[in-house]
Amino acid sequence: MSDGPFLTPSSAIITPNIIRHLLRVADDHGVSLDRALRAASLTRESIDSPALRVSYRQGRLIIEKALGSLPIPALGLEVGQRQPITASGVLGLAMMSSATLLDAVELGMRFQNLAGSMVRWQSGIEGGSVVVTATVPDSASAVGRFLVEEGFANITRMARDVAGIPSPRQVELDFAPDGHARSYADFFDCAIVFSAGRNAWHLPLHTAREPLPTAEPWTLAAMVAALEAETRSVVERQELVAVLAAHVEDALPLIRPLADYARLLATSERTLRRRLIDVGSSYSRVLDDVRKRVASELFATPGLSTAEISYRLGYEDERSLRRSTLRWFGASPAALHGAALRT
Known part of the structure; x- marks a missing residue:
């Protein structure tokens, strides 16, 4: 099992991928998040800088504003599914170049903060499944729920785009559906367990071990060196x-x-x-x-x-x-x- 560290509120070590795509969703709905950006000491120009790193606190400020302004149920699903694997830059290319989806997941765990993660991710094998779990500092909050939705939607899209896997085996969520159960069922197209005591995304192990059509060892080695x-x-x-x-x-x-x-x-x-x-x-x-x-x-x-x-x-x-x-x-x-x- 591998994992990444929890961020302290002021640690500016994550790329703002989530914020970039959240801004696009808000713009599409005619909602301005510019005031939230200013409150987080950010601008639209800085968000697009390849060198920018943000803290959990900055990300939370913007997400809270979006949740209060956008009339979209399960907003995290909308933001997560918009992001192709290439949105993660070098890490996305490295994952595409991995031998199997299992290898890609393990690589994503290793370099998760470089991908803009605001969640602590872990992966492991349980029975006949690869299980990816997500932990957030405040799982009961609306921001924590958003981050879990966004992360699982992102992983699901990666599996669909890179490996042609239409849906996970099962998704466990550590919260109640609050009237939006249909949104989760429509997107994940698998069994959804609410109030499960953890957030977990399951995929059959034999499926995760199938060779990826985009595998390329030379590119993988070069991208891992760049990530390091x-x-x-x-x-x-x-x-x-x-x-x-x-x-x-x-x-x-x-x-x-x-x-x-x-x-x-x-x-x-x-x-x-x-x-x-x-x-x-x-x-x-x-x-x-x-x-x-x-x-x-x-x-x-x-x-x-x-x-x-x-x-x-x-x-x-x-x-x-x-x-x-x-x-x-x-x-x-x-x-x-x-x-x-x-x-």
């Missing part, structure tokens, strides 16, 4: 951004120039700026992320005035703080103070 290199790059990004963010937070309320941090990291300002660009970030983005995270803690602290919070975040005046909170949280400082009082 990308994994190292993601780790480097996490380390670089995390270290810089820690220094920025320690310096608040002072907003130091990037050159000061370059000296602390024993490098030049030019090199540090280039390294940030290489990992899809920038000094202004790191500073903004730090301010947003610290702001969320300060607004939850009783007794702090807007002026004090503005000072602690290094803003010149309260108007600057107001502009930032509207962009981050879609609310004014006064509204955030009120929300803190009610909790």
Whole structure:
């Protein structure tokens, strides 16, 4: 059995594939998610950047907005089935090049975070079936349900497109249908077990071991090498951004120039700026992320005035703080103070 790590809310290590396709679904229905993007410190331009990585927290903000705005039952199924295997980029090509669907699934487990996963996936053999299970941080939430729907719909489409397998053997879901049982039955075309105690996708083992028509060992080797290199790059990004963010937070309320941090990291300002660009970030983005995270803690602290919070975040005046909170949280400082009082 193989698995991937749970994301912490602030870990920016996943590609925004789900967000990209969710935006397309929303656009098709005339619903704008731009405000949710701004609250997550994202833009449509940044979403399309190959270097961008997002956190679970950012993804959750956008998904919550979509769930409240789009009149689509089982929205995750709609988003998941829209994504061809090539939406996963190099990983998608590697899975297509695998010898069997079982090999493709195991490869997907190994590099799941590079595919934009917001779920912890595991795979194993149970009796005569390959079973893929999905675990989310809050399985009872609407976002958790969406992520399971999206993930299982994505796997099902992959099996159909790559291996010609029309449907899984069975799907177990750790939630009730809530009036949408027909949506699941129509899409998966197999036995659906609701309130099953876990989320699991079953496929006959003999089917999963059939050779894939797209198998190509040379391409597979090249793509795995690229995925391993990308994994190292993601780790480097996490380390670089995390270290810089820690220094920025320690310096608040002072907003130091990037050159000061370059000296602390024993490098030049030019090199540090280039390294940030290489990992899809920038000094202004790191500073903004730090301010947003610290702001969320300060607004939850009783007794702090807007002026004090503005000072602690290094803003010149309260108007600057107001502009930032509207962009981050879609609310004014006064509204955030009120929300803190009610909790």
